[in-house]
Amino acid sequence: MGIADKAGNLGEELKGKAKEAAGKVTDNERLEAEGERDQASADLKQRGEQLKDAGKDVKDALDR
Template sequence: MSMSDRASNAAEDLKGKAKEGAGKATGDEQLEAEGKMDQLKAGAKDKVEDAKDAVAAKFNEATDKD
């Protein structure tokens, strides 16, 4: 996984946490929900990238490539 993907996912997670916090502070349930959704999307993207890394590692191991 590229570092830019990881940074992008971290930024999306941080944005989600900020939205969720702002929503809680202001009583805006929609903003709070949007923040939680942003965090879930970032987490899902990280899991997909982790799976891609694992597949690539197994492929490299099987073909003796680094």
């Protein structure tokens, strides 16, 4: 996973946490849910990048 990908995913996760917190404070369920979705999306992207990295490691090991 590249540094830019990690930074982007972290930014999306932090944005989601902020939205979720703002939704809780203001009793805005829609904003809270949007924040939770942003966090879930960032998590899925991180997992996808980890799978790609693992696939590259396996390919590199097989090529040796």
